Amino acid sequence: MHSARFDGSFAGWRQAARELLQQGVSADQVTWYSHDGETDLFAAGTPCATPHPATTTIKVPRQLLDLLESAARYRCADRWSLLYRVLWRVSHGDRSAMLAGDADGSELHKRLKAVRREAHHLHAFLRFQPCAVENGPDFVAWHEPAHDILHSASGHFAERMGQHSWLIATPQDGVYWDGQRLHHQQHCPQEWQQLAQAPGDEGQQLWLAYYGSTFNPARLNRSVLENNMPVRFWKNLPEGPLIPQLMSQARAGAQRDGQAQAVAQRSGKSIRYRTGSDEVLSGSAAPDLPR
Template identity: 50%
Template structure:
C-alpha cells in the first residue's frame, strides 16, 4: 500500500517531499492529497518511517523554489503530486524539467504564471468597505473570490499598503485580518461583508462616474482588463451598464464634439518596421530582407547535403570563410567537424549541414572581420529559412550545434545549452540532439575542457545515428 501524504500548505509539502526524496520514494509510490479533517501529515502505511532530509542532501535552485512555491497555490486535484514529480526529476539530475519545451516544465510555468496573474487581479479588483467608526475593529472589510490560493501573498501586499489601519478580507476558503501589526489567518467565517455600512462608498461612486469618459469607451478592452466575473463584488460595477448604455445612446458623440476642438493632437509613435506595407515572403536568400544582416554580408549561405538525409546538423551562422565561399562549414569549424565525423563513424556526405542564421554577423577589428553572436531577432527572422529546409529534407534527427541553433529549433530563448546536453528530446515529430558548436572547441583555452567538449560532440553524432536508425526501422 502506498503511503498517503496529506498537506495543507507549501511548507508542509516541502518538508514531506524532502523526506520522501531522501527515502528514495518515486512519484508513483506516494498518494498526495490536500489535508482534510484528519490530524497529522501522513496516513495509510503507519509503519513507514521517512528519514528527515539533511540540509545539504537536496540542492534546489532559487528559480525552481520560486516556481514550486507559486505553482503550489494553483488549485488542481493533483498539484502536490505534480510538484513532487518535478522535484523528483530535478533531484535525479533532469534539469530539462525547468524548460518550457518540456511537458512538465511547460505546466509548471503555466501554473506559476496563472497564480501571479490571479494575485495581481486581487490587488486590482478587491474593494474594501469602510465600517462606521463606532463599529470597532476591523475598520475595513472586503469579500473576494479568488480562483487560486493567493490569499496569503495578497495579504502581505495589503498589510504594506494599509499601514496600521485594521482590515479583514473574507473568501470562500478562509479569511485574513490585520490588526495594524500582524496578520491573522483563519477558516471561513460567517461575516456578511455586504451588510457592512460604507461611509465612503458614495464618494467613490461619484468619483468613478465623473472620471468615466464615454469618448474612449471600448467594452472589449474593458472586459479584457477587468473580467466580468469580478464585477459582482465591485461597487462601481453597478454603474457600468448605465454608463455604457448612455455612451452608446449619444454621450460618446457629445463628449467627442465638445472636446475635439480643445486638443492640439498627439504624435503616435510607431516602429518603422510596423509602418511598412506587407510584402510577399522572399523566395531565395539573395532576396531576403527579413533583418539587417544582409547589408554587411557577402551573401546568404544556404545548407547543403542530400535531399533525403536522415540527420541534419544546424550550426549558428556562417563564419568569415563561409560568407566568402557561400558554403556551410568550410572554415576552421568545418575542419574540426570533419574530425568529429571521423571519430563518430559518420560520413559527411550523408548529412545535411546548415545554420540557424544564414548571413554572417561580424564587427571590424583592424583588417579582420570578427564573429559576433546573432541576437534573438536575427534567429527569429532566419527561422523562416530553417523551417523551409527542415520541411524539405524531413530529417529524423536534428543535431543542434550550440545555443543559437538550439533556441531556433525549440522556438524559445529560455532554453539553455547545458540543460539539454546529452538529453535527446522529441520535438515537432523529430529528435533533437544537443551538443557544442565546433568553434567552442577551437577557442576554449583549457585542454581538458576542449577534449571533453570534443568527446561530447562525438557522442552526440553517435546518438544521432542510433536514433535515426531506430526511426528508420520503426517500433517492433
C-alpha cells in the same frame, strides 16, 4: 502505491515530499491527500501509511523551491502531483523540468503566470469600505480569488494602509491587519465573512461617485474592458452594477460627447479631438468662467 497525507499547506507538502524522496518513491507511485479534503484525482491506488523519514540528504536548487511554492497556490486537482513530479526529476539531475520548453515545466510556468495574474487582480479589484460594525476593523473587503494568493499578496495593502486596521475575507481564507501584524486564517471564520459582505452604505456611495465621475465613454472598448476587468469580479465591486449602465449610456450618446452624461450636460465650450480614427465632440471641456 504510497499515500502522502499532509495539512494542505506548502510546508506540509514539502515535508512529505522530502520523506518520499528519501525513500526513493517516484512521482508515479504517490497519491496526495491533504487534510482540507483535496485529493489528487489523477492518481490511482490504495492509500497506505506515509513513509517514515530516512537519513538520505536531498539537495535541490533554492530557485526550484521558490517556483514550487508559488505554483502551489494554483488550485487544480493535480496541483501537488505536478510539484512532486518536477521535484523528483530535478533531484535526479533533470533540470529541464524547470524550463518552459519541457512538458512539466510548461505546465508549471503556466500556473505561475496564472498565480501572478490573480495577485494582480487582488490588488486592482479589491475595494475596501468602512466597516459598519462598532469596534470592528476600520475597513473590510470581500474578494473571490481563483487561486490561493490572499496570504502572499495581501502584504501589498499593509504597506499602503498605514496603521488602519482592515480585513479581507474570501470563501476560503481570510487576513486581518491589526495595524501592526498580519493574521491569516486558512479557513475564513464565518464572522469575518459576514463583516466583509455587509459594508457601510457610505463606502458604497463613495465608490459609485468615484467610478461614475472617472469613467471615460469615449475610450470604451468592451472587449478590452472585460479582458482587464474580468466579469467574474463585477458582482463584488461596488461599481459593478454601474458598469453595464455606463456602457449603455456610452452607446446611446455619451461616447459621442466624450464625457460622462452628468459632465457633458454642463455649459462650456465645445472642442473636437480624435480618438483612434474617430473624431469626438466634447461639450464641456472648458466651462464658461466669469470675466
